[in-house]
Amino acid sequence: MLSGLANPRQAAVQLMNFGLILSTAFMMWKGISVITDSPSPIVVVLSGSMEPAFQRGDLLFLWNRNVLAETSVGEIVVYNVKGKDIPIVHRIVRKFGKGPEAKLLTKGDNNVSDDTELYASGQDYLVRNDIIGSVFAYIPFVGYVTILLSEHPWLKTVMLGLMGLVVVLQRE
Amino acid sequence: MYTSVVRLQNVFGFFTTVAFVVAAFIAASDFLTERAPIVRTLKTTSVQVVRGRPHYYSSKKEEYAVINFSLDADLSSLFTWNTKQVFVYVTAEWPAADHAKTNATNEAVIWDTIITSPSADHLANIGPVAMKKLRKSAGGKSIDPNRGKLSLKNQRHKYKITHPSGKLAMTDNVTLRLHYNVQPWVGLLTWDQDVDYGYWKALKNGVSKRFKLPAIKEKKPASAGAR
Numbered sequence: 487m488l489s490g491l492a493n494p495r496q497a498a499v500q501l502m503n504f505g506l507i508l509s510t511a512f513m514m515w516k517g518i519s520v521i522t523d524s525p526s527p528i529v530v531v532l533s534g535s536m537e538p539a540f541q542r543g544d545l546l547f548l549w550n551r552n553v554l555a556e557t558s559v560g561e562i563v564v565y566n567v568k569g570k571d572i573p574i575v576h577r578i579v580r581k582f583g584k585g586p587e588a589k590l591l592t593k594g595d596n597n598v599s600d601d602t603e604l605y606a607s608g609q610d611y612l613v614r615n616d617i618i619g620s621v622f623a624y625i626p627f628v629g630y631v632t633i634l635l636s637e638h639p640w641l642k643t644v645m646l647g648l649m650g651l652v653v654v655l656q657r658e
Numbered sequence: 659m660y661t662s663v664v665r666l667q668n669v670f671g672f673f674t675t676v677a678f679v680v681a682a683f684i685a686a687s688d689f690l691t692e693r694a695p696i697v698r699t700l701k702t703t704s705v706q707v708v709r710g711r712p713h714y715y716s717s718k719k720e721e722y723a724v725i726n727f728s729l730d731a732d733l734s735s736l737f738t739w740n741t742k743q744v745f746v747y748v749t750a751e752w753p754a755a756d757h758a759k760t761n762a763t764n765e766a767v768i769w770d771t772i773i774t775s776p777s778a779d780h781l782a783n784i785g786p787v788a789m790k791k792l793r794k795s796a797g798g799k800s801i802d803p804n805r806g807k808l809s810l811k812n813q814r815h816k817y818k819i820t821h822p823s824g825k826l827a828m829t830d831n832v833t834l835r836l837h838y839n840v841q842p843w844v845g846l847l848t849w850d851q852d853v854d855y856g857y858w859k860a861l862k863n864g865v866s867k868r869f870k871l872p873a874i875k876e877k878k879p880a881s882a883g884a885r
Contacts, residue, residue, distance in 0.1 A: 538743055538774055538781035539841045559749055559765045560837050560849060577745075579770075582822055583754055584762035589822055595745065595772060596783055602712075611822070623846050625681065652663055 524550035524619040529564055529573060530629030535594030536562070536575055543630030546575065548619025556584065557614060562621040563592065568606040573618065576601055586614045684740050685845025691738050693858040695806075695850070697836050699730040700748075700866045703812045707827040707874050710818070721826040722818040723871055725750060725768050727834055729813060731864075733773075734806035736840050741775045744806065745839040750819060752832040766819040768834070776802045777843075827874045834866035 518527045527548050531540045539562075540546070548564055557563065562577045579600060580591035589611035593600040602610060635641055706724040711717070727748065736744050747770035754762035774782045776796035782789065796802040820826060838861070840848045850861040 537783055538772065538778055539745065541781070559767060560747060560839055562839075562847070579817070580764075580766040580819070582764045584760055588762075591766075595770075621847055624842060625844055655663075 547623040550619040720824040734803035836864040
């Protein structure tokens with residue numbers, strides 16, 4: 487960085503490169519969002535309620551379009567409960583009716599009872615709109631680092647510090 | 659140029675690339691293994707409709723269908739080296755009230771089971787004794803096709819099913835259907851299919867005969883206070 491001050495052009499290039507990497511990552515994320523029609527196309531499993539299929543830290547890929555068939559019983563979906571901001575990954579076990587108004591009930595494979603208790607008060611069933619995607623692909627463990635970072639905030643500081651140290655120490 | 663940081667970055671980058679390529683090959687190998695699941699028998703053994711409440715503190719009375727069934731199926735070909743578990747479930751399906759107009763149906767799971775592959779036995783949520791038994795049943799093999807052989811006689815339902823309207827008695831054209839969901843170690847999740855895709859054959863004979871739910875079975879007046 488100190489050498490960059492002596493050469494403003496090089497510093498500008500570095501800054502642009504950094505911006506490019508950030509915007510590419512953002513565009514890719516939003517691009518996948520558009521393709522899958524899901525606000526959050528890749529999610530990390532946060533609880534053990536779908537064990538043994540999904541462990542904490544596993545990465546799930548979501549698809550939210552009904553091209554060939556409707557979202558139906560047996561699919562593992564990610565949904566948001568009204569008023570709560572935590573996405574939940576559970577399996578649909580009941581479906582009454584058809585279309586956007588169909589009533590859906592979910593349950594975690596590892597839970598004894600269904601999700602009625604988890605829903606907002608007065609809400610007995612989900613509708614299609616509450617769902618942000620159905621799981622179609624799976625990679626184990628890769629997302630665990632995000633769980634570590636959110637559960638131990640000091641790790642973020644350590645990581646930022648390390649990165650800064652690398653930038654400062656890196657001389658050509 | 660060749661600082662230890664750069665080397666570390668290169669090693670990590672190479673590691674992730676190799677890991678993802680290997681994972682992609684493993685996931686792709688699923689498509690090259692044959693799947694030929696079959697159901698030999700799927701039939702109801704007893705069907706009842708009873709009155710009940712959704713939970714203890716509810717005053718709402720609903721009708722519940724209590725369906726027991728027999729199942730004989732061979733899903734052993736679903737177990738490969740990339741199979742983590744197979745989730746098997748039986749649904750009851752019946753036409754909705756406006757079926758004639760909209761073709762809508764109702765569907766509810768009445769029974770399910772998780773069959774872990776021996777490689778995933780340690781993840782199963784069971785007690786130590788059952789775990790020991792489960793591990794022993796595989797005989798040290800990492801793939802055990804015997805896990806996929808299901809033979810249930812007069813299996814008790816796991817879930818009593820109802821309908822949001824609370825009415826279920828005398829419903830006609832109900833069918834039971836066997837489904838499965840294959841959970842891989844890495845790759846695509848797959849479900850039972852109606853048509854053949856390449857090496858994957860459709861699930862044959864997975865639907866029961868149509869049946870009709872009976873009228874409500876009246877319980878004998880309970881001695882402990884009829885509220």
